[in-house]
Amino acid sequence: MAVLDGQGSFSEKWLSVGEKKNVPFTAGSRTDGSLVRRITEGCRTAGADVVLVVRPSAGTAPPADRLPPADPGLVALPPPLLLVTANLEGAVLFPEPGYALVAGTSAFLAGAAPAGVDQERALFARYARAAARKWPGLEATARSFPPRRVAWKHPEAVPTDTSTGRQLALMRDVAAGRCTGAEFAVGWLDARRRSQQQGERVRDPLETLLDRVFSLLEDYSIDPLFKEPGDLSDDELQNAVTELLLKAE
Template sequence: MKKRELLDRVLATPDSFSASWLAEGGKHQAPLLPDQKGIGRRTVERMLRGTREVSAGHILVTGVDGVTGEEPVGQVPPLQDDVLAQVARSGAAVLLVTADFGGALLARPEFGLVAGTAPFLRAALPEGFHRACAEFDRYARRVRHEMPSAAAIAERFPAARASWEQAKQVPADSHVGEQLRLMEALVHGEVSGPDFARQWLGARRSSLELGERTRGRLTRALDEVFYALEDYAIDPAQREPGDLTDEGLRERVASALEH
């Protein structure tokens, strides 16, 4: 296959996937943070995980900018060093595609895009769609003056700016979703009080850092859990009279879930 043929099949523009290619097999896409220097191991490893998950055999590699019609596509096995070497020869912007055309990764110095079938994306995007969008949105806001192209990409994925009022609206792969999952696990005895406290507070910090937003009764429910944890000593040895017990914490969390 020639590089121009590959680009015409998978891309609509140098910074977007083709709608017809995305429609094949019901593919989805998400933005990716760029590697700090060129296209490195972190980005390539996503492609390798996705390719291995779908047993695609090998990866097609081409540069994106300045490609003529007769240049052959590079074909490499899903091995990190082999792919990195091919990427290094392909230029600043690179398109990686699985041999079965089920997944692809477009990497540019300012941003990345990954797309594919559900099995491919589960492996290539383990953090999930929402978290990837939220992280990219935060990055794009930070570099909007130096890299306006990143801000334009972020506008195409507005999920990061969603605001939720009910638990059923919250994506499972968000940090708020993780908080809700932990609350259910505590109420059903699937996690201890101390483990719940550490993990829930960690998820809350990550949620705030990424700008995830809640409103109304969901905000009140999460705040109720936060206030309960202020009255709870994670280390039982440091528990004082009046502090919440594990059972008291479980009751407060159960009450928050009911609201």
């Protein structure tokens, strides 16, 4: 129960340990597969094998059920509800119908909020506006958790010291022949993961550009030993990235 404060919200003390961040998500009247997948994937990336199921009530500390993350017993539970990883790395708070709050360390959120904190917050804000008639309180919740960064639209707007900036720098390097295809692929995919973990946000046309590079790398084998027929060669990868850069810049 140290996860919650006296008002039924995540406690500042718990959030401060491991620099946990808070993200709102859509929810219905009961837990569903989508919400359970967030705690399940969060458990996987945070190394937890048990979920504590707590039903908070004022002035009491109720016992917690202990279930495996993928247990079907986590589905169709009504609010108020708290799902916590046994190692306290992350939690899902389902206070009332309409939304849930997911909070945790970067390791937990890598699974529970794979699009990144800012992107997930932006998605929730759009949902809150669309569902305002059914759930009028959602817009206030969205305003409580605004994205921390702007969403970059064009390559020239991206700061060079960001992970997204690193992705673009690597694209220029491989286009100019300053790195091999394998070096580009390893560095670019690592920068993409870091960008998502750090909550960096992009929007079209930059989002489409980066998604197309990711699709190219799905058809490229970093290790020549695992190269399959139809995989891109280094030259083909270089030419494709160069063409994308020319269109974008």
